[in-house]
Amino acid sequence: GENVEQHPSTLSVQEGDSAVIKCTYSDSASNYFPWYKQELGKRPQLIIDIRSNVGEKKDQRIAVTLNKTAKHFSLHITETQPEDSAVYFCAARIPTGTASKLTFGTGTRLQVTL
Amino acid sequence: SQTIHQWPATLVQPVGSPLSLECTVEGTSNPNLYWYRQAAGRGLQLLFYSVGIGQISSEVPQNLSASRPQDRQFILSSKKLLLSDSGFYLCAWSPRTSVFHYEQYFGPGTRLTVT
Numbered sequence: 001g002e003n004v005e006q007h008p009s010t011l012s013v014q015e016g017d018s019a020v021i022k023c024t025y026s027d028s029a030s031n032y033f034p035w036y037k038q039e040l041g042k043r044p045q046l047i048i049d050i051r052s053n054v055g056e057k058k059d060q061r062i063a064v065t066l067n068k069t070a071k072h073f074s075l076h077i078t079e080t081q082p083e084d085s086a087v088y089f090c091a092a093r094i095p096t097g098t099a100s101k102l103t104f105g106t107g108t109r110l111q112v113t114l
Numbered sequence: 115s116q117t118i119h120q121w122p123a124t125l126v127q128p129v130g131s132p133l134s135l136e137c138t139v140e141g142t143s144n145p146n147l148y149w150y151r152q153a154a155g156r157g158l159q160l161l162f163y164s165v166g167i168g169q170i171s172s173e174v175p176q177n178l179s180a181s182r183p184q185d186r187q188f189i190l191s192s193k194k195l196l197l198s199d200s201g202f203y204l205c206a207w208s209p210r211t212s213v214f215h216y217e218q219y220f221g222p223g224t225r226l227t228v229t
Binding site: 031032034036042043044045046049051089093097098099100101102103104105106107 | 146148156157158159160163165171173204208210216217218219220221222223
């Protein structure tokens with residue numbers, strides 16, 4: 001089955017700096033890669049996603065890049081703010097008919113300090 | 115717009131007791147539905163998913179079962195809880211109307227503590 005590895009497990013940056021979180025996946029058939037943000041005690045929230053036919057996607061301060069050949073994808077947050085502090089999860093979708101069967105990484109705890 | 119509900123929000127149960135967690139989705143038809151478990155400080159583990167009424171796929175052999183009695187209702191059950199069943203249980207849905215929509219959205223979760 002699919003295996004998703006995520007690094008780093010913790011990341012501390014100063015407000016205004018950039019943050020990068022990296023994930024690798026094992027199954028070359030995976031075709032969809034979402035990123036979720038989870039605040040303490042809350043549900044994961046989808047913040048950005050990318051499909052396998054696209055190399056990069058940007059939404060304001062966040063961007064995701066995908067390298068299918070190397071089977072890795074990354075989340076980039078620019079101009080970080082204290083409200084960006086949370087746990088971020090990457091995931092990869094294995095094609096299973098119409099179901100979105102996702103395998104998640106182990107998460108990155110991002111702390112943005114003043 | 116679509117809304118996903120879960121209840122109860124929190125639950126404390128003794129070892130060996132039964133469990134029933136409910137998830138319902140509003141504002142969409144024929145959703146794909148999912149149950150995840152998140153252990154404290156850990157990632158999300160897919161437990162079950164369903165593409166239609168009565169259709170359940172199990173991902174991990176365990177002490178739990180799932181059922182989908184109605185199109186927008188998904189239930190997670192156990193006959194006898196174990197201490198290791200403690201965790202944050204999340205229901206999620208994704209559209210089934212198009213192969214171009216893979217987004218998955220989570221409910222508010224149920225925090226289960228088995229004592």
